Amino acid sequence: MTSMPEPQEPAVYAPFAYLAAPDAALYRRTMQTFLAAKQRFAVHLRPEDVYAALPPDERPAGLETVVKKLDSLVGWGNLRADPDTARVTAVEDFYRKRFVYQLTRAGEAAEEALGTYDEALGRRGALQAVALQDIVTQLRALLVLAAEDDPDPAKTFLTLDTLSSRFADLADNARAFMGSLQRTIDLYDVEEEAFLAYKDRLIQYLDRFIHDLITLGARIAQLIAELEDRQVIGPLLRVAGAREALDAAPEDAEAAEREAYDRWRERWAGLSAWFVGRDGRESQARLLRGRALGAIPQLLAVVRSLNERRAGRSDRSADFRTLARWFAEAPDDDARHRLWRTAFGLSSARHLTVDADSLAARTAHPVPAATPWADAEPLRISPQLRRTGSYERRGRPRKVEDRSEARRYLAEIAAKQAAETAAARARLATDGPVRLSALGGLDPLSFGLFLQLLGDALATWRPGMTHTTATSNDGSMEIRLRALDDGTTAELVTPGGTFRGPDHVVEITDLTETGRSEGDGSR
Secondary structure (H helix, E strand, C coil): CCCCCCCCCCCCCHHHHHHHCCCHHHHHHHHHHHHHHHHCCCCCECHHHHHHHCCHHHCCCCHHHHHHHHHHHHHHCCEEEEECHHHCCCHHHHHCCCEEEEECHHHHHHHHHHHHHHHHHCCCCCCCHHHHHHHHHHHHHHHHHHCCCCCCHHHHHHHHHHHHHHHHHHHHHHHHHHHHHHHHHHCCCCCHHHHHHHHHHHHHHHHHHHHHHHHHHHHHHHHHHHHHHCCCHHHHHHHHHHHHHHHCCHHHHHHHHHHHHHHHHHHHHHHHHHHCCECCECCHHHHHHHHHHHHHHHHHHHHHHHHHHHCCCCCHHHHHHHHHHHHHHCCCHHHHHHHHHHHHCCCCCCCCCCCHHHHHHHHHCCCCCCCCCCCCCCCCCCHHHHHHCCCCCCCCCCCCCCCHHHHHHHHHHHHHHHHHHHHHHHHHCCCCCEEHHHCCCCCHHHHHHHHHHHHHHHHCCCCCCCEEEEECCCCCEEEEEEECCCCCEEEEEECCEEEEEECEEEEEEEHHHHHHHHHHHHC
8 A cells, every 4th residue: 555655844944945946837836726725715635636727838748747746845845745535435546646735834834925025026116195195194193192191092003003004105115116117217128119108107107296295295294393393202102112012921011112112213213214304314205206306307318219219320339349249259369350450440441432334344254352452453443533532423412401490490489488487487486575375376387386496495494493495406596485383374276276284484586587687787
C-alpha cells in the first residue's frame, strides 16, 4: 500500500521556494487556485480540480505533471496532503496514490504576501483632494474636542485615528502617483498613442489638485498652528494613548500608555511637517506642489519630442550611442580608423556631382568600388563646377513660402495675451492696504492671479506669524498679507464660484507699473 508523504517541518521561508524553481509560473497559478478555492469556502482540492481550474493556455500536457507540482508544494510546506478515502471502492484502490490537498497556514501567508507585493508594485496612486477636505474636517473636530473640559476618550481616539488614516493614505498615494508619473514620462516611447491621449486629462488633473492643495493646504497649516499654539494637542494625544492602552495587562499598562503616546506624537509630528515648514525647510505639501507643477512642463516636453519624432527628425544622441557601440565592436585599430573616416567624412575629397556623359559611361562600363583612383578612368567634371566650385541643376527653383501673415497673426495673439494679463494685474492691484472682503467683482483672469498670489503668500506662513510678503513666480506682482484678530470671514463671489475664508488685510502691488514709473521719473 502506498503511503502518503511524511509531513516535514518546513524552514521559515520554505513556502517561497517555488518562486526560484523551474515552472515557477505554474506553481504560482496553482497556489492562486487554492487561494481562490478557500475564498469560496472549499477546503480540499483533488489534482483534477486543480487541472480544470488552470487556464487552458497554461495547463501542462497531462494530469501527472500537476500531481508532481502538488507533491513538491507539500514538501515545501505550502500544501498538506490527506488520503482520498472517499473514492476507494475496491482493494486495488488502496495501492493507488490518491490524495486531496489543502492550503496550509504557511502557504496561505506566503501567497497573501506575494499578492500584497504585486499590488504595491503595480500601484499607480492618486492625488487625493478629497483626503485634504477630510483632514480639514478632522482638525476642526479636534478643536471642538479641545474646547471641552473633559474630552471624551472614545471620540478623541476615533478622530485622531481617522485623521492619521486619511493622512497616511494621502501621503502614500501622493508618493506612488508621483513615482508612476515619472515612469510615465520616462517610458513614453513604449505607449506613444496612449500617452498622447492621456496627457490632456493628466494635466487637467494636476491643475485641479494643485489648486486644492494651495487653498486647503493653507487652511490645514492654520488649523495645525492653532492647535499647537493653544497647546491643546498634547493632552489630546495623551487621551488617545490612554484609550489605546486600555487592553494592556495591568503590569504593562504604564509602559503601553507611554509607548502609545509616543506613537501618536510621532504621527502628529509627521502630519505637521507635511503641511508646515520649520527650521528653514519647506513643507512636504509645498514640495509636492513644486513636483506637480514641474511635471506639467515635462509632459509638454515629452509631447514636443513626440511631435519632432513624427516629423522625421533624427535623434542625435541615439546616433552617437550607436556609433560608440560600433567603435567598441570594431576588431582592431585599422577598422576603427576606417569607421572614423567614414562617420566624420575625413576621407580624401571627392566630387559628388558629374555630368551626364560621365554617368552614362559609368553605367555602360561599371567600375568596382575597390578599384584604386589611379587605375580608374578619370571623372569628367563639369567646367562650371571646376571654375566656380558650385553646380546648379536645371529646373524651376522652389517657391519660397511667404510666412509674414502667420507671423503677424502670432504677434497679434501674443500682444493680446500680454495686454489682457497687464489689464488683469492692473485690476487686481490695490491702492494701499484693504480688507480681503473688499476685493469684489474680479473677473476669472484676475481671480486666477489672485489665487496664485494668495497661495504663494500662505505657503510662506509660519506658526506665530501675523503678516507676510510674497512675490509671484515671474516677479510681476507682490502681495502683503496681514492677519486680523476680529474673526471676520471674507466672501468673494466670482463667475467660477464663491471664495470664503478668514478675512485679512491685503495689499497687492503691480511691480511692472512701479518699475515703469520709477524709470519715467529717472528720465
